[in-house]
Amino acid sequence: MACALARIHQSTADPRKPYTEIGSEDAFSGRSYDEKYISRLIYENHLPLNPTTAFLTPAFRNLNKPLTVDVKLNGEPPHTYEMTLQLLDEIYQGRVSAEDLLTEVLRFLVLIREERKKRIEILLDGLKSENKLTLSSEEIVSLIEQHLKCKNSSRLPVLIVAAAYQSVKDKLKEEVLPLASHQAADKQTRSFGDVEICLENEDQVVTVYEMKRKCVTIDDIDSACVKISPASRKINNYIFITTETIEDDVRLYALSCYERTEGTEIAILDCIGFLRHFLHIFHRSRARFLDTYQNLVLSEPESAVSQALKEAFLALRQAAEDRGSED
Incomplete structure (x- = not known):
């Protein structure tokens, strides 16, 4: 072109x-x-x-x-x-x-755009039944877990955490800063991690999430410490979200960095474990979380979340809600 x-x-x-x-x-x-x-x-x-x-x-x-x-x-x-x-x-x-x-x-x-748009509209129409029971927290966890297993889903952990905070920001009094492009490096965006949480009505970053589709290593933690140390604003938590196994020695090394960072806690959490804990704490906000996650998935550019991945989520949600109605 x-x-x-x-x-x-x-x-x-x-x-x-x-x-x-x-x-x-x-x-x-x-x-x-x-x-x-x-x-x-x-x-x-x-x-x-x-x-x-x-x-x-x-x-x-x-x-x-x-x-x-x-x-x-x-x-x-x-x-x-x-x-x-x-x-x-x-x-x-x-x-x-x-x-x-x-x-x-x-x-x-334009033909491809309209065809894809029509397929999404058809799938969304299938979710508009008012008689469906809201999925339980565990059903939502299962749904998201299935979505994470789909091909080219590396962007999804970022959207999971962002959706969690956006769905309960009125309760937490904390907000998610605008998400950077999935292709943008932290140095380019001047950001600390993939998702940054600030206090309501302020721009002070208090919690940082960094997503890993691999095991978190000691080198990853050292890199985080380097990013934290020159920060002019106080970061309370720097949290790695991983979809892989968390090694005990790495977890303990992260724990030892509290004094090194002068008060920033570094932790490593399992992605699904984070989601399960969140949904059970904010059980009454689970439907809002699911809708927020869906909106984030559908609004992502094709380069970040493919059309197939968007359609897969809507189809998985439709199947989960249909099972719930039958039960």
Whole structure:
């Protein structure tokens, strides 16, 4: 899309040369077109694409040569990248106009967007029965646990913790700061972790959650201590949420960091254990938690939570509520 747009904007631009490092007069910055125009187009029209520039992906990063048909790009599936190079060559050879190609790509994206939107609407309609009994805390735990087992679910622990705090913020007098992109590094966002909790009506971070889809290590804890030490504001708790086993030596090491951090407690919690404990403490808010989690899942961009993962949650919730009605 960026290469086609560049050709439309500059008739002399070679769509196969989206790198200024090439040095020729017909080369251009594909990344600039991506960041200035394509990303905004994707975001504003909710197109089913990752709004992050494609020139940061491994296949297109750090290249300085024309994207001719004989170039081997390291991307999956290979056929997609081969066809991309072929389309760029079609524009260069004059067999397809850049405007026609860009128009057709956008047409397909809109069709895909509307098809996915319709599928979500159908699944949501199935959940609108007023006669269904609210799922119990343990049924919700089981539902979320099933969702976590789905493919490409690494973003979900962040949404679980955020939904927990958002659903009871009026009781806790604490609020969740806006979530950073799942692809953004802490250094870029100037954040301490994946979920940050501040006091109501204040911007003071008091609790930090860092999600791990692997075992938490002593190195992870040391890194947390480094982030905590220069903090100008007092962090009470730095909590790792993991979906893996918690080793005793690592847990004890975290416990020993209280004095080192001058009063910040570092703890490691099992993700499902955290959720179960939360739901039983705030049992009367369990329905609000489930609705909040659902809204967060559905509002995440495709790059963070895929369409399949969104549909899976709605289908799992429908099945769980149908079982409850039968019982």
